[in-house]
Amino acid sequence: MQFGPTPLEDAQGAVLAHTLRLPGKVLKKGTVLDAEAIAALRAAGRREVIAARLESGxxxxxxxxxxxxxxxxxxxxxxxxxxxxxxxxxxxxxxxxxxxxxxxxxxxxxxxxxxxxxxxxxxxxxxxxxxxxxxxxxxxxxxxxxxxxxxxxxxxxxxxxxxFRPLKVGLVLTELPGLKESVMEGAVEATEARIAGLAGQLLPPERCRHEEAAIADALNRLKRAGAEMLLTAGASAVVDRRDVGPAAIVRAGGRIEHFGMPVDPGNLLCLGRIGDIPALVLPGCARSPKLNGFDWVLQRLFAGLPVGGREIAAMGVGGLLKEIEARPLPREAAPRNAPTGAAPRRPRQVAALVLAAGRSRRMAPLNKLLVPDSKGVPMVARVVANALESRARPVIVVTGYERERVEDALAGRPVLLAQTEDYAEGLSASLKAGLSALPPEVEGVLVCLGDMPLVTGPMLDRLLAAFDPEEGRAIVMPTFRGKQGNPMLWSREFLPEMMQITGDVGARHLAGKYADRVVEVEMADDAVLRDFDTTDALRLNPEFAGRR
The missing domain is CATH 3.90.1170.30 (Pyrimidine nucleoside phosphorylase-like, C-terminal domain)
Structure with missing residues (x-):
């Protein structure tokens, strides 16, 4: 491949290296130059371009x-x-x-x-x-x-x-005098959430005294109940492979394969087996929902991967987990102002803009934004709730058509309201009203459509995580199987051009103009493609069918 300044007479079929903005035309980076493009370049006074010319092969x-x-x-x-x-x-x-x-x-x-x-x-x-x-x-x-x-x-x-396999998991909780009930409940809650997140099922937990024989009996009862994995959360932390919890596994007919792991939090995990069933004594940190070494072992077991002493010993690289970065070292004796390395980068402040001013012409006489879902929540309120669930702040809602009814549907929610009297002019009027209400400190704006209630807060957060104008990710666009969707996130640098848009259109055409500043984020489902602007769209969705 040849690369560099290329005279226009040699440029046909070459690949343009950098985006060029010509009078009335934009040639994007990566454009294969044809006769029309070269004519436009000549008309703009260009004699050469920086381009790549492919060679044979x-x-x-x-x-x-x-x-x-x-x-x-x-x-x-x-x-x-x-x-x-x-x-x-x-x-x-x-x-x-x-x-x-x-x-x-x-x-x-x-x-x-x-x-x-x-x-x-x-x-x-x-x-x-x-x-x-x-x-x-x-x-x-x-x-x-x-x-x-x-x-x-x-x-x-x-x-x-x-x-992940849908395993049935048994949990033994041991008790000592003075142990708070809230501690027991927290252990069950955290364990159940982990198991459910891996497609498993937690059997009714067994509670017993913190004694070897009592734990062994509880393990055997859970085994008879169909448990395919056995966990013991001790009232007191295990400190040796011969401690009460591991000894109970041996007493129940099992063996201990490994004690301890090079992951913190999670050091005091004990791994054993009773026949073919994995049996673990959990470290104290497993009572917390935060990531710890138990998660790593649990995930591998649910995925059917081998877990033994060799695999656990190999977990040390990366085993210093983020959640312990704030711990004082050495423990309480460390000075509060001790350096901890580079300061984490401040999250970028991005506002969410919900456009809810339209007339719902395709669904007349209904106002689609006020159609309730199966729980009675109006569509616009659900869109706003999703935005509030995300990290975007502030959340600004633009109202216009049937303004009072739409604002009543949002009563009590911590949002800012912007109004447009020009809503009949189309989408651009709503967009400009919302952009005018943005606080000066926001670095970007997530433009959400009021008729897309299936886009959840975590989906919005995925878009926010991809946003980094300094790295060239200034426009963030969700996709599903290669199809482009909404909402889109825009850096503040595009606001002047967005304010010039007219008619019943949004800003999507700017993504084509600035293709080298766009990043696509693939989503897990088609929510980013689905709006509800016709009665047929409502009828085809079970959450809104019959709610008209």
């Missing part, structure tokens, strides 16, 4: 990314379409991601034109979650390099998903 970036993505495919994996030299690999089921780190490293060392970035190995993932991204760095890859990379990718499974 070169493979264009999107084709190369597609081929590498195909070579990496395996069971329970999916991929996005290739765009801007990138293909994302996705999970087709919830489970534990295992990464062949050696193979990924070999691929990344092959040639600087090809890169593969993945989540950490043994990450729990949900269905449709992004696992990895293939990115072709230049505009083309030498054909010989690509063939070697494809062969390498097919030589082993770089990414594999191990689905």
């Amino acid at each position: 070169d493979v264009p970036e999107n084709e190369a990314a597609h081929r590498i993505g195909e070579a990496l495919m395996g069971p329970l994996l999916a991929r996005s379409r290739a765009a801007t030299g990138r293909v994302n690999l996705l999970a087709d089921a919830a489970g534990l991601l295992v990464v062949n780190e050696a193979l990924v490293n070999r691929l990344n060392a092959l040639d600087e034109s090809l890169t593969l970035a993945t989540l950490p190995s043994h990450s729990p993932v949900s269905a449709r979650e992004m696992l990895a991204t293939v990115k072709v760095i230049p505009f083309a890859v030498p054909g010989g390099v690509l063939q070697v990379a494809e062969a390498m990718a097919r030589s082993g499974q770089a990414l594999s998903i191990h689905p």
Whole structure:
């Protein structure tokens, strides 16, 4: 591939290296220059452009990314379409991601034109979650390099998903005099939440004295009840493999395989088995919902992966978990102003703007925003509740048509209200009214549509997490299986142009103009594609069907 300044007479078929804004026309980075584009460049007074010219055997970036993505495919994996030299690999089921780190490293060392970035190995993932991204760095890859990379990718499974199994889990809670009931309840609550999050079922817990024989009897009762995994949460922490909890496993006919782990919090975990059933004595930190070493072991067991002394001993790298960063070291004796390394970056302040001023012409005589769901919650109130569930602040709602009724539906919610008298002019009037109400300190705005009630707070937070204008992620767009959806997040730098929009349109066309500033975030379901602007759309959704 040749790259650099290219005279226009040699530029037809070349790939434009940088976005160019010409009078009345924008040529985006990556455009393959045709006769029309070259004529526009000449008319603008350009004599040359910075461009890439493919040579014999070169493979264009999107084709190369597609081929590498195909070579990496395996069971329970999916991929996005290739765009801007990138293909994302996705999970087709919830489970534990295992990464062949050696193979990924070999691929990344092959040639600087090809890169593969993945989540950490043994990450729990949900269905449709992004696992990895293939990115072709230049505009083309030498054909010989690509063939070697494809062969390498097919030589082993770089990414594999191990689905979580719906296991039945038994829990023994031991008691000592003076132990608060709230401690027992907290242990059950935290354990049940963990098990449910892995598609499992917690059997009714057994409570007994903190004694070896009593615990062994409780374990055997749970085993007879069908438990496929046994957990013991002791009233007192286990401190030795011969302590009460581990001894009870042995007394129940089992064995201890490993005591302790190089993960903090989670050091005092004891792993055993009774026959083929895993039996664990939990560390005290397992009473908390925060991530700890027990989570790592539990996830692997639910995914059907081997867990023994060797696997636990290998957990030390990365085993200093984030939740303990604030602990004073050494414990209470550490000075409060001791340096702790680089300060965490302040989360960017992003406002949520809910557009709720429209006339619902396609659903007349109904006002779609006031149609209740199956729980009686008006559509606009549900959209606002989702926005309030996210990290976006403030939440601003633009009203117009039937303003009093819409605002009554939102009574008591901590939102700011902006009104537009020009709602009949279309979407742009609502957008501009909301943008005018933004506080000066916000760095971005999440534009939410009042007729998209299925977009949840966690979905909005995924968009916020991707937002970083300094890294080029100034426009964040949700997608589902490659289709672009809403809401979109915009950096403040685009507000002047957004304020110039007229008619019944939003700002989406700006994403095409500034394609090099857009990042797409793949979502787990199609909520980001589904609006409710017709009676048919209501009828087809069980949460709103029959509520008209």
